[in-house]
Amino acid sequence: MKKLSVIGAGNVGASTVQRLAESKLGDIVMLDVVPGLPQGKALDLMQAAPLMGYDVNIKGTNDYADIEGSDIVIITAGIARKPGMTRDDLLNINAKITREVCGNIREYAPKSIVITVTNPLDIITYAVYKCTGFGKKRVFGMSGLLDSSRFASFVAMEVGCSVKDVDAMVLGGHGDSMVPLPQYTTVSGIPISEFLPKDTIDRLVARTIDAGAEIVSLLKEGSAFYAPSAAIVSMVDAIINDSGRVVPVSVYLEGEYGFSDLCLGVPAKLGKNGIEKVIEIQLSEEQIVALSKSEKSVRHGIGKLDMGLYEKAFLV
Numbered sequence: 001m002k003k004l005s006v007i008g009a010g011n012v013g014a015s016t017v018q019r020l021a022e023s024k025l026g027d028i029v030m031l032d033v034v035p036g037l038p039q040g041k042a043l044d045l046m047q048a049a050p051l052m053g054y055d056v057n058i059k060g061t062n063d064y065a066d067i068e069g070s071d072i073v074i075i076t077a078g079i080a081r082k083p084g085m086t087r088d089d090l091l092n093i094n095a096k097i098t099r100e101v102c103g104n105i106r107e108y109a110p111k112s113i114v115i116t117v118t119n120p121l122d123i124i125t126y127a128v129y130k131c132t133g134f135g136k137k138r139v140f141g142m143s144g145l146l147d148s149s150r151f152a153s154f155v156a157m158e159v160g161c162s163v164k165d166v167d168a169m170v171l172g173g174h175g176d177s178m179v180p181l182p183q184y185t186t187v188s189g190i191p192i193s194e195f196l197p198k199d200t201i202d203r204l205v206a207r208t209i210d211a212g213a214e215i216v217s218l219l220k221e222g223s224a225f226y227a228p229s230a231a232i233v234s235m236v237d238a239i240i241n242d243s244g245r246v247v248p249v250s251v252y253l254e255g256e257y258g259f260s261d262l263c264l265g266v267p268a269k270l271g272k273n274g275i276e277k278v279i280e281i282q283l284s285e286e287q288i289v290a291l292s293k294s295e296k297s298v299r300h301g302i303g304k305l306d307m308g309l310y311e312k313a314f315l316v
């Protein structure tokens with residue numbers, strides 16, 4: 001059995017633990033700072049095991065020693081946005097939480113693959129990459145798979161076809177400058193332009209970019225967690241089963257797409273070592289401009305991080 005640890009037992013963390021258990025992907029540790037919260041949720045999930053037929057162990061804890069030897073660690077600890085906020089507004093608080101989490105991952109799970117989820121996603125992924133020193137294969141962020149799934153669901157609703165036949169692709173940062181790629185979005189391999197007029201596609205692209213905020217404004221408290229946890233578990237499945245799935249992830253770039261020293265959503269092959277390969281695809285002039293805009297926005301956020309603190313953490 002693989003050992004999977006989820007840091008943060010809130011909406012995203014607890015739903016991820018439930019999906020991991022139901023997918024029988026490994027034994028799970030769920031950690032949170034709030035005393036009793038992860039323990040209570042873990043106990044509740046263990047009591048569902050006989051009904052759901054999952055034979056995995058789920059432990060709730062406030063003690064990082066329990067994540068010792070984890071194969072995969074998923075970081076969901078941090079605050080979620082409220083209506084009217086951007087993801088970038090979460091940076092100061094979540095960067096501080098992330099530093100503490102990273103120090104503990106370095107100490108207790110130094111061989112793990114780390115999947116970041118906490119927002120602002122690309123900036124936090126960069127911070128975790130720097131802070132852990134684990135290298136780009138073992139530190140990457142979940143966002144593009146969620147954004148692509150949202151785009152695919154909107155296409156299926158509009159075309160009136162099965163979601164099973166829709167493949168969508170969204171690149172760039174997980175924010176207002178994300179880059180949905182209609183040209184790489186298909187229904188049974190057929191470009192969506194064969195099914196939908198341009199103004200409809202433009203509307204679905206805009207809805208995809210705004211999809212997180214749409215849910216925040218409906219919920220009033222907190223943000224999405226059902227689709228995010230599904231995307232996280234798809235990525236964990238691809239790693240554990242060494243499946244070679246190609247999905248968009250936020251990864252540290254070293255010249256790919258012409259960008260360096262930041263994390264940005266690009267297609268990558270996932271396998272047992274984490275990121276097996278970053279895939280570079282042909283982009284149109286318009287898409288290159290959009291991706292550059294996204295890169296600038298993420299780089300601006302990275303500029304707000306106090307990197308001294310990360311480098312110091314790395315040296316401890």
Ligand SMILES: NC(=O)C1=CN([C@@H]2O[C@H](COP(=O)(O)OP(=O)(O)OC[C@H]3O[C@@H](n4cnc5c(N)ncnc54)[C@H](O)[C@@H]3O)[C@@H](O)[C@H]2O)C=CC1
Nearest residue numbers: 008009010011012032033077078079080117118119143228
């Ligand atoms: N990358 C993506 O696509 C997505 C990212 N998110 C982000 O994920 C994060 C979590 O979202 P939710 O679970 O909905 O929030 P939530 O508020 O329901 O849960 C967050 C949990 O983190 C815990 N926490 C806070 N500080 C901690 C620390 N130092 N150590 C351990 N745990 C700590 C809190 O006690 C809380 O239980 C947010 O930053 C949110 O914006 C959410 C959805 C999608």
Ligand SMILES: O=C([O-])CC(=O)C(=O)O
Nearest residue numbers: 081087119212213223224
């Ligand atoms: O919108 C948010 O703040 C949470 C998130 O990243 C998403 O649902 O895409």
